[in-house]
Amino acid sequence: MNRLGLRVVALGYLALVLAGPLGIVFWRTFEHGLAPAWNALTQPETIHAFELTLLITAIAVPVNTVFGVVCALAIVRRDFPGKGVLNAFIDLPLALSPVVVGLSLFLLYGRQGWFGGWLEDHGVQVLFALPAMVIATIFVSLPFVAREVVPTLREIGNDQEQAAYTLGAGGWSTFWRVTLPSIRWAVVYGVILTTARCLGEYGAVAVVSGRLQGQTETATLRVQERYESYDLAGAYAISIVLALLAIGVLVGLTVIRPREENA
Amino acid sequence: MSIVVQGVSKRFGDFVALEAVSLDVPSGSLTALLGPSGSGKSTLLRIVAGLETPDCGEIRLEGGDATALAPQQRHVGFVFQHYAPFKHMTVRENVAFGLKVRKKPKAEIRERVEQLLSLVQLQGFGHRYPAQLSGGQRQRMALARALAPEPKVLLLDEPFGALDARVRAELREWLIHLHDVVHVTTVFVTHDREEAMEVADQIAVLNEGRLEQVGAPRELYDEPASEFVMRFVGDAHEVGGVLVRPHDLEFLDGASSDAVEAMIVKSTVLGRDVKVELHGADGAEIVALLTRERFEQLGLWRGQTVWLRPERERVFAPVAA
Amino acid sequence: MTFLTVIVGLPLAALTWAATKEGSQTFRDAITSPQAIAALKLTLLAAVAVALLNAVLGTITAWVLVRDEFRGKAVVNAIVDLPFALPTIVAGLTILALYGPRSPIGVDVTYTRTAIVLAMMFVTLPFVVRTVQPVLEELDAEVEEAARSLGASSLTTFRRVIFPNLLPGILSGMALAFAKAVGEFGALVIITGNLPFRTEVASVYIFGRIESGDTAAAAAVAVVLLLISFAALLLIGAIRHFATKHERA
Numbered sequence: 133m134n135r136l137g138l139r140v141v142a143l144g145y146l147a148l149v150l151a152g153p154l155g156i157v158f159w160r161t162f163e164h165g166l167a168p169a170w171n172a173l174t175q176p177e178t179i180h181a182f183e184l185t186l187l188i189t190a191i192a193v194p195v196n197t198v199f200g201v202v203c204a205l206a207i208v209r210r211d212f213p214g215k216g217v218l219n220a221f222i223d224l225p226l227a228l229s230p231v232v233v234g235l236s237l238f239l240l241y242g243r244q245g246w247f248g249g250w251l252e253d254h255g256v257q258v259l260f261a262l263p264a265m266v267i268a269t270i271f272v273s274l275p276f277v278a279r280e281v282v283p284t285l286r287e288i289g290n291d292q293e294q295a296a297y298t299l300g301a302g303g304w305s306t307f308w309r310v311t312l313p314s315i316r317w318a319v320v321y322g323v324i325l326t327t328a329r330c331l332g333e334y335g336a337v338a339v340v341s342g343r344l345q346g347q348t349e350t351a352t353l354r355v356q357e358r359y360e361s362y363d364l365a366g367a368y369a370i371s372i373v374l375a376l377l378a379i380g381v382l383v384g385l386t387v388i389r390p391r392e393e394n395a
Numbered sequence: 396m397s398i399v400v401q402g403v404s405k406r407f408g409d410f411v412a413l414e415a416v417s418l419d420v421p422s423g424s425l426t427a428l429l430g431p432s433g434s435g436k437s438t439l440l441r442i443v444a445g446l447e448t449p450d451c452g453e454i455r456l457e458g459g460d461a462t463a464l465a466p467q468q469r470h471v472g473f474v475f476q477h478y479a480p481f482k483h484m485t486v487r488e489n490v491a492f493g494l495k496v497r498k499k500p501k502a503e504i505r506e507r508v509e510q511l512l513s514l515v516q517l518q519g520f521g522h523r524y525p526a527q528l529s530g531g532q533r534q535r536m537a538l539a540r541a542l543a544p545e546p547k548v549l550l551l552d553e554p555f556g557a558l559d560a561r562v563r564a565e566l567r568e569w570l571i572h573l574h575d576v577v578h579v580t581t582v583f584v585t586h587d588r589e590e591a592m593e594v595a596d597q598i599a600v601l602n603e604g605r606l607e608q609v610g611a612p613r614e615l616y617d618e619p620a621s622e623f624v625m626r627f628v629g630d631a632h633e634v635g636g637v638l639v640r641p642h643d644l645e646f647l648d649g650a651s652s653d654a655v656e657a658m659i660v661k662s663t664v665l666g667r668d669v670k671v672e673l674h675g676a677d678g679a680e681i682v683a684l685l686t687r688e689r690f691e692q693l694g695l696w697r698g699q700t701v702w703l704r705p706e707r708e709r710v711f712a713p714v715a716a
Numbered sequence: 717m718t719f720l721t722v723i724v725g726l727p728l729a730a731l732t733w734a735a736t737k738e739g740s741q742t743f744r745d746a747i748t749s750p751q752a753i754a755a756l757k758l759t760l761l762a763a764v765a766v767a768l769l770n771a772v773l774g775t776i777t778a779w780v781l782v783r784d785e786f787r788g789k790a791v792v793n794a795i796v797d798l799p800f801a802l803p804t805i806v807a808g809l810t811i812l813a814l815y816g817p818r819s820p821i822g823v824d825v826t827y828t829r830t831a832i833v834l835a836m837m838f839v840t841l842p843f844v845v846r847t848v849q850p851v852l853e854e855l856d857a858e859v860e861e862a863a864r865s866l867g868a869s870s871l872t873t874f875r876r877v878i879f880p881n882l883l884p885g886i887l888s889g890m891a892l893a894f895a896k897a898v899g900e901f902g903a904l905v906i907i908t909g910n911l912p913f914r915t916e917v918a919s920v921y922i923f924g925r926i927e928s929g930d931t932a933a934a935a936a937v938a939v940v941l942l943l944i945s946f947a948a949l950l951l952i953g954a955i956r957h958f959a960t961k962h963e964r965a
Contacts, residue, residue, distance in 0.1 A: 138779060138780050139780050139784055141773070141776050142777040142781075143780070145776070146795065146796070149834070149837050149841060150795060150796075150799070150841060153813055153815070153838070154798070154810050156810070156813040156820060157809065160818075223949055224945065224949065226892075226895075226896075227895035227899070227946075227948050227949050228942065228945045229918075229919045229945070230919075231899070231901045231920075231922045231923050231938070232899065232938045232941050234926075235934055238926065238931070239931065239935065332802060332804065332806070333803070335804070338923070339926060352805045352806070352902070355803075355805050356906065359809065371810070374802070374803050374806050375802060375806055377801075378803070379798075379801075382795075382797055382798060385794075385801075386794045
């Protein structure tokens with residue numbers, strides 16, 4: 133196939149599946165001016181939904197960042213039984229359906245679940261409340277930091293760390309001054325991906341949250357709620373905000389990528 | 396600080412890196428660990444630094460048993476083969492690292508860093524990042540960094556391996572000069588025999604994990620303890636069942652019982668010397684080295700049959716092929 | 717390690733337990749209920765179709781991004797990552813905007829199986845592209861030139877020199893796309909209408925079962941999906957292993 137032909141196929145494919153639909157959403161949202169969109173966005177439940185999403189993200193991202201870095205260090209620098217299992221488990225959230233994730237948490241923390249009874253007796257509400265939503269979000273966004281950091285760590289090798297040891301730096305000191313700075317762009321890249329995933333999570337949270345408006349409804353859940361209430365304008369408006377965040381993420385990634393590759 | 400290596404062995408899985416190596420490094424000396432790849436020299440160096448632990452044996456630093464000490468506690472400066480620069484720090488920050496970790500006062504750090512940058516001729520480069528330096532400059536930075544915390548021992552792992560010939564020669568000179576000035580016990584690893592011969596006070600030759608010989612360069616050259624050492628430290632060829640160096644072959648007027656017959660195949664003028672390639676009676680290739688003067692004196696020509704007598708031969712049992 | 721166990725291991729164990737709690741008979745019943753089978757069959761067929769479509773279109777896209785030059789290429793390259801960043805529910809909504817009831821081009825695929833494939837394509841678009849791109853970039857143009865200088869036509873060069881190198885990348889991209897498509901929920905839940913036996917995919921079926929309180933049935937089908945995910949991961953690992961075989965001494 134000649135060059136032009138291929139280009140047409142590729143661009144056409146992207147336009148039909150990706151760009152076209154997204155463009156229409158933008159158009160439809162502002163079709164009747166800014167007012168309807170603005171109204172939809174400033175409803176109290178919507179604002180709460182955004183706040184909830186941001187709160188969950190603010191908790192999940194740091195947790196997964198720490199986990200990811202620790203995991204990456206363990207995988208690359210140490211040998212221990214079960215390393216292969218660890219590796220496989222880290223990738224699992226990527227391949228698993230969000231509904232399956234939600235269900236398993238539901239089963240664990242629900243009233244008849246393994247922990248549910250005990251927790252309820254102690255007045256701790258996990259399911260249909262913030263904790264379950266946070267746990268679900270952590271689960272699905274688990275792999276990103278680790279997967280970004282592992283290849284970078286591997287490539288850097290531990291020469292710099294050994295040099296630091298000979299110069300008198302202890303383990304912790306070496307980690308802060310040498311290891312962490314040398315992987316910082318990979319960590320940032322991973323954090324950006326994790327954040328995007330947290331902001332956009334739907335399926336798992338849908339199962340465990342109970343979708344109570346104004347209480348356990350995240351931004352993504354609200355989109356669906358608005359759609360089902362025939363408030364298309366509202367659904368589109370929230371979607372636009374989320375889409376703009378996604379585009380912001382893309383821009384961030386594109387800017388960071390060269391630095392990550394040259395690290 | 397003196398170093399004593401006593402009976403050190405190390406294996407990596409099935410691979411024997413070092414076998415019962417014992418070595419004395421006097422305080423203030425400049426020692427080379429010389430050997431081919433896989434001979435264990437880098438492993439030995441790293442064991443002295445504390446970056447690897449030996450399976451058995453001892454390392455004594457200034458008389459004290461250091462075998463169990465972590466690298467941080469040994470006060471050794473280590474220069475890695477590829478320099479291991481802290482890529483995210485400037486040259487100045489790299490050099491200052493060892494001092495910062497020891498929580499020295501800022502003014503003291505600044506002064507010492509400037510001093511070292513002058514010593515390694517990198518003054519003015521302090522604000523640059525390692526990626527912006529040439530190979531030779533990075534090497535000098537690595538040295539300054541290792542010297543900053545005033546180590547008692549300086550260890551260098553193939554320090555000039557990654558550089559081109561001219562820079563290598565310059566840095567060699569420079570290392571000798573540095574050692575004269577700083578007087579710290581220095582051990583460096585190399586596979587380059589010229590480098591070892593030119594720079595070191597004593598050379599330890601390693602082969603397949605075993606120490607073959609230790610001694611001053613001249614000693615190793617003139618009195619090699621094994622065939623391996625003889626061949627590794629200089630050229631040597633087998634002539635009539637003995638090993639002899641090219642310049643130790645004497646051309647005789649006529650046949651003699653202690654001489655070997657050979658035919659001249661080619662002669663090449665190499666500056667002041669002439670390299671003469673010959674084929675022995677059994678087809679073996681022999682190389683002789685003569686001064687131009689002697690060559691012309693003898694009036695040798697291609698195809699001529701001559702008689703060669705080794706003036707200073709070595710016999711090792713067994714003489715392997 | 718503990719963290720991982722608590723967050724990931726325990727819930728999955730609970731899932732498996734719940735699924736089999738009622739005994740293997742219930743499990744089998746749940747799985748073989750006509751609705752469940754229909755959902756699974758639909759999901760698998762659609763995912764396979766999507767994986768194949770991705771293989772072709774994704775490779776072409778990767779090729780164009782690496783080998784072609786045109787204005788705005790950098791933007792196009794960045795757009796490919798959009799499905800990674802966009803919430804799945806928004807993805808569903810955007811597909812609906814162009815191909816739904818109020819479509820400006822008059823196409824309405826709501827409640828059809830085409831919608832399923834379309835939505836799955838949206839969310840899996842980056843996978844093959846991103847696994848093939850680096851391979852193409854690494855592939856020395858000189859290798860192709862060598863092949864041509866030895867007399868191979870463009871097609872032959874592609875078939876014998878380029879394609880074998882791309883194959884592992886294409887396969888692992890396909891496996892990732894398949895795994896994602898099989899489990900996709902958010903993008904499908906609005907657009908497909910979830911009509912049992914017609915457009916209900918496995919993930920939606922599970923969700924429905926949870927909402928009606930039949931957690932055993934939900935868990936059973938969920939375990940099936942879990943096993944498929946594991947299988948996909950193993951497959952990707954195996955592909956990676958074999959692909960780098962000739963690079964290891």
